[in-house]
Amino acid sequence: MTTHPHIAFDAVSVEFAGRTALRDVSVVLHQKRIAVIGSNGSGKSTFARMLNGLVTPSSGEVRVHGLDPARQGKQLRRRVGFIFSNPDAQIVMPTVAEDVAFSLRGRGLSRPEIDERVSSTLEAYGLAIHAEAPAHSLSGGQKQLLALSAILVGKPDLVVADEPTALLDASNARRIGNHLLDELAQQLVLVTHDLRLAARCDIALRFEEGRLLEHGEPRDVIARYERDHA
Numbered sequence: 001m002t003t004h005p006h007i008a009f010d011a012v013s014v015e016f017a018g019r020t021a022l023r024d025v026s027v028v029l030h031q032k033r034i035a036v037i038g039s040n041g042s043g044k045s046t047f048a049r050m051l052n053g054l055v056t057p058s059s060g061e062v063r064v065h066g067l068d069p070a071r072q073g074k075q076l077r078r079r080v081g082f083i084f085s086n087p088d089a090q091i092v093m094p095t096v097a098e099d100v101a102f103s104l105r106g107r108g109l110s111r112p113e114i115d116e117r118v119s120s121t122l123e124a125y126g127l128a129i130h131a132e133a134p135a136h137s138l139s140g141g142q143k144q145l146l147a148l149s150a151i152l153v154g155k156p157d158l159v160v161a162d163e164p165t166a167l168l169d170a171s172n173a174r175r176i177g178n179h180l181l182d183e184l185a186q187q188l189v190l191v192t193h194d195l196r197l198a199a200r201c202d203i204a205l206r207f208e209e210g211r212l213l214e215h216g217e218p219r220d221v222i223a224r225y226e227r228d229h230a
Ligand SMILES: Nc1ncnc2c1ncn2[C@@H]1O[C@H](COP(=O)(O)OP(=O)(O)OP(=O)(O)O)[C@@H](O)[C@H]1O
Pocket: 016, 017, 019, 020, 021, 038, 039, 040, 041, 042, 043, 044, 045, 046, 047
């Protein structure tokens, strides 16, 4: 198995207004595909958001590919692509091609370089024929592919996806799931309630009540989760 750069949490806790969302989380992750599972409100999104500095620790230390999200958030956000459940909320520009190109702003690329990267990314994600279409005219699954394209065009080192298939129908969910799990070159952190997707990852982390209850072989972690919630 290829070893990816580390994600390391050392005694990390997060409090929001006196309430603890994450409690003393310590883990080192170098696997390619990392699933994050657990009950509602268990701390999964809080964990995911720490990976690009959207949430910073109240105590403890986080390192993501050698960077400290609390101090190097700007650098990190360039290297971490974040995808949410709601594809509509991730569209920022009127057309499909413009939306993907928007991710490359401020990087000092020439117009031809931008055009080349946008068209090859749209091609790879089956969106080339929609390049000039209004982004909001796409289907839910196509919009999520667009969101993924807009992230991948920036060549991030890490993709964090927080329930990326939650709002999609079965066939679109399968399509997005397959792209994330089978076609990414980079490390992936996938927060999901879809245990079949989680089972296809290289490691699963299970959160409960803000604690990292266990992490390991996805099949085993999922089996215990299902048993506890049967
Ligand atoms: N910005 C915030 N302000 C206050 N409390 C928050 C904030 N974000 C999360 N929390 C709290 O932290 C806890 C963990 O929330 P989190 O969103 O990480 O859970 P989750 O595991 O992603 O749940 P779900 O499966 O429902 O998405 C919850 O009790 C939540 O209310």
